Amino acid sequence: MARSHIAAALAIASLGLLITFHLISQFGLPSVGFFRFSYDPDDTTTAPGQIPILPPVSQPSAFDHEPVYLLGVGKADITGPVVEINLMGYADPNQVGSGLRQRLYSRAFIVGSNDNPEERIVYLVLDTQSGDTAVRHGILEGLKKLGPEYDCYGKSNVAVTGTHSHSGPGAWLNYLLPQITSKGFERQSYQAIVDGALLSIKRAHESLAPGYLTVGETEIYNANINRSPFAYLANPKEERGRYEHEVDKTLQLLKFQSAEDGKERGVLTWFPVHGTSMLGNNTLISGDNKGVAAVLFEKDMQSLEEGSNGFVAGFSQANVGDTSPNVLGAYCEDGSGEACNFEDSTCGGRTQPCHGRGPMFRKADEGASSCFEIGQRQYLGAKALYLSMVTKGRLLSGPVRSYHTYRDFSNQTLQHPNGSVVNTCPAALGYSFAAGTTDGPGAFDFTQNDTGVPNANPLWSVVRNFLREPSETQKACHYPKPILLDVGEIERPYLWTPNIVDIQILRIGQLLIIISPGEATTMAGRRWKEAIAASASTLAFTSSTSNEQDPPVVVLGGPANSYTHYIATEEEYGIQRYEGASTLYGPHTLNAYINATTSLLPHLFYPSGSKHPIEPGPDPPIHTNISYNFNSAVRFDRAPFFKQFGQVLTDVAPSYQRGETVRVTFVGANPRNNLRLEGTFVAVEHLQGGKWVTVRDDSDWDLVYRWRRTSTLLGTSEVEVTWEVGEGGGKVSGGLYRVRYFGDKKDFGSGDVEAFEGVSGVFGIE
Numbered sequence: 001m002a003r004s005h006i007a008a009a010l011a012i013a014s015l016g017l018l019i020t021f022h023l024i025s026q027f028g029l030p031s032v033g034f035f036r037f038s039y040d041p042d043d044t045t046t047a048p049g050q051i052p053i054l055p056p057v058s059q060p061s062a063f064d065h066e067p068v069y070l071l072g073v074g075k076a077d078i079t080g081p082v083v084e085i086n087l088m089g090y091a092d093p094n095q096v097g098s099g100l101r102q103r104l105y106s107r108a109f110i111v112g113s114n115d116n117p118e119e120r121i122v123y124l125v126l127d128t129q130s131g132d133t134a135v136r137h138g139i140l141e142g143l144k145k146l147g148p149e150y151d152c153y154g155k156s157n158v159a160v161t162g163t164h165s166h167s168g169p170g171a172w173l174n175y176l177l178p179q180i181t182s183k184g185f186e187r188q189s190y191q192a193i194v195d196g197a198l199l200s201i202k203r204a205h206e207s208l209a210p211g212y213l214t215v216g217e218t219e220i221y222n223a224n225i226n227r228s229p230f231a232y233l234a235n236p237k238e239e240r241g242r243y244e245h246e247v248d249k250t251l252q253l254l255k256f257q258s259a260e261d262g263k264e265r266g267v268l269t270w271f272p273v274h275g276t277s278m279l280g281n282n283t284l285i286s287g288d289n290k291g292v293a294a295v296l297f298e299k300d301m302q303s304l305e306e307g308s309n310g311f312v313a314g315f316s317q318a319n320v321g322d323t324s325p326n327v328l329g330a331y332c333e334d335g336s337g338e339a340c341n342f343e344d345s346t347c348g349g350r351t352q353p354c355h356g357r358g359p360m361f362r363k364a365d366e367g368a369s370s371c372f373e374i375g376q377r378q379y380l381g382a383k384a385l386y387l388s389m390v391t392k393g394r395l396l397s398g399p400v401r402s403y404h405t406y407r408d409f410s411n412q413t414l415q416h417p418n419g420s421v422v423n424t425c426p427a428a429l430g431y432s433f434a435a436g437t438t439d440g441p442g443a444f445d446f447t448q449n450d451t452g453v454p455n456a457n458p459l460w461s462v463v464r465n466f467l468r469e470p471s472e473t474q475k476a477c478h479y480p481k482p483i484l485l486d487v488g489e490i491e492r493p494y495l496w497t498p499n500i501v502d503i504q505i506l507r508i509g510q511l512l513i514i515i516s517p518g519e520a521t522t523m524a525g526r527r528w529k530e531a532i533a534a535s536a537s538t539l540a541f542t543s544s545t546s547n548e549q550d551p552p553v554v555v556l557g558g559p560a561n562s563y564t565h566y567i568a569t570e571e572e573y574g575i576q577r578y579e580g581a582s583t584l585y586g587p588h589t590l591n592a593y594i595n596a597t598t599s600l601l602p603h604l605f606y607p608s609g610s611k612h613p614i615e616p617g618p619d620p621p622i623h624t625n626i627s628y629n630f631n632s633a634v635r636f637d638r639a640p641f642f643k644q645f646g647q648v649l650t651d652v653a654p655s656y657q658r659g660e661t662v663r664v665t666f667v668g669a670n671p672r673n674n675l676r677l678e679g680t681f682v683a684v685e686h687l688q689g690g691k692w693v694t695v696r697d698d699s700d701w702d703l704v705y706r707w708r709r710t711s712t713l714l715g716t717s718e719v720e721v722t723w724e725v726g727e728g729g730g731k732v733s734g735g736l737y738r739v740r741y742f743g744d745k746k747d748f749g750s751g752d753v754e755a756f757e758g759v760s761g762v763f764g765i766e
């Protein structure tokens with residue numbers, strides 16, 4: 001998360017110096033020891049952009065024994081309002097939704113002990129910017145209402161992770177800071193996520209059946225780079241020397257297989273790359289590159305014999321903090337074409353011209369082509385690994401365990417690795433936070449790598465002090481971070497960022513999953529995983545099928561459960577680039593997380609049924625019922641004079657070639673009237689055997705829905721549908737097609753919502 005919302009917040013606060021209520025002014029403006037498979041993405045044996053349909057594979061004889069786990073997978077739609085709501089991620093108040101490129105989903109994975117079905121874990125992968133305190137609370141409260149058979153799911157064993165897409169609707173988060181640019185808290189946006197997550201859990205629960213889990217890993221070499229290498233180089237040379245790359249190139253995959261018929265039920269992967277392929281000028285909703293990867297894998301498996309109905313592919317985030325999908329590097333978009341300054345990512349001393357370049361950056365499509373390419377690279381790497389695991393994957397066995405507690409990170413006391421006693425601090429953000437990153441530069445005169453006395457305009461310290469002037473104790477605690485926003489100590493009208501954080505780890509046999517509420521940088525994630533692996537290895541980490549000690553497999557998933565911004569190493573923190581400036585709780589934040597998680601690790605190794613309760617810790621505040629909302633509701637819809645809803649305004653051409661774009665415009669209505677969850681706004685239909693069959697819908701990357709308000713006073717609007725024929729990885733057969741639009745209008749007088757449809761003319765694909 002970033003970037004220019006800090007600029008918006010500070011500009012708003014400046015106006016607050018001139019008026020009485022600063023709140024109104026703000027809202028008024030707006031290692032692992034298992035099988036490794038190396039995937040070479042440069043080996044293109046198929047045409048560029050073509051998704052291979054891989055042949056069925058035989059089932060492994062290694063699985064000819066009693067099933068090990070109860071497994072369930074489920075998927076549900078969580079697409080919130082696709083128009084008129086600020087997108088969550090770049091935090092630019094001008095980036096307001098205008099349509100939909102690909103629907104968002106919650107993907108649920110349940111693993112239970114076959115010997116003790118009450119021992120289960122739920123891992124959710126949401127196509128959102130992050131997990132969230134209020135969203136998780138809503139999910140847990142909803143589970144209580146589903147009946148006694150769901151009593152086994154609760155705080156301890158439910159993990160809510162986000163893919164870190166920066167292209168989903170915002171206004172659903174619990175704390176004030178991310179609400180500023182989205183003009184508050186929008187219940188419709190929040191409820192779509194909560195309800196969809198619950199539905200995905202329900203579907204996973206109802207699908208529970210005996211099965212096997214296999215784990216493996218591969219390398220994907222051209223899907224991520226480090227966007228803050230200057231900070232990474234501050235880590236000890238000896239430590240850096242143990243790794244080949246400045247980011248983790250490893251994708252880890254957990255395969256779910258049915259014991260009954262041997263069919264594949266799902267995959268859950270972890271790979272670190274920011275969800276910033278779609279650029280800051282994009283206003284179409286999507287799950288960014290991980291959403292692309294997941295849908296490609298799922299649609300591929302639907303065509304294969306070994307894939308079960310309802311196959312679910314979760315592409316979870318990992319130690320994502322300093323990664324970028326803009327793999328060509330960062331360059332100055334000021335006409336010079338030069339590389340950005342290495343230390344602070346500026347061009348001529350300014351942050352704004354410095355932008356990362358994705359693999360297809362020359363296409364002026366708001367990053368869509370680069371997004372699809374980075375998603376496809378993850379999918380292809382995961383699919384190659386999946387096929388290799390038929391006989392060479394590592395079969396998991398052993399107990400299912402979990403723990404969860406809350407810790408107040410505003411003042412945690414812990415022992416530093418050097419033996420000294422140190423503390424964390426109340427949350428605060430540094431000046432370089434406002435500078436943004438090469439994925440999304442900030443505004444004004446802020447720059448990265450700004451330590452000690454900030455080099456920004458002194459006016460910003462006046463603005464800061466108007467909100468809250470940090471104490472000398474707070475400044476010393478966060479040093480060398482110059483504090484711009486003392487967010488952990490501002491409680492008006494409610495808390496701006498969390499001080500209470502989630503501490504959670506899940507265990508499935510030899511697999512340990514760290515649930516990280518913040519974006520751990522590459523090296524921070526490596527240290528955290530190594531610490532957990534080392535501690536686990538001392539806790540008699542043995543397989544239930546072997547007397548020999550099995551090395552643990554440790555993965556990190558997040559940002560999850562809440563959003564605590566970044567987790568940088570102490571050395572990276574000292575550089576105060578964006579990631580260090582966004583590390584909320586001071587230089588010892590990472591060590592505090594490591595200390596908290598390792599100290600509770602023995603709870604994952606106690607015998608089944610033994611009672612070793614964990615103190616739940618202080619509950620975080622839930623702001624859903626007190627949050628402000630300055631987003632306008634839909635008042636009404638009207639068709640233009642002498643027109644009808646769904647009427648075609650600009651029709652299709654008679655025929656198209658592959659590679660061309662079909663375009664049609666309808667008289668529309670506001671899509672916030674009906675989110676059409678589990679449905680679609682638009683569809684492409686193919687005439688087959690005399691019947692119209694849907695071959696594209698909102699889940700497809702190449703079918704795009706755009707909405708435009710033509711008159712606020714009259715309530716009129718238009719919908720443009722484009723189909724990029726042959727793009728997005730799907731095959732297109734020749735024949736006759738048409739486009740169908742599904743809308744819902746709100747009556748001016750009664751406020752009732754009524755559905756309608758529109759259909760284009762028929763066109764041919766040659």
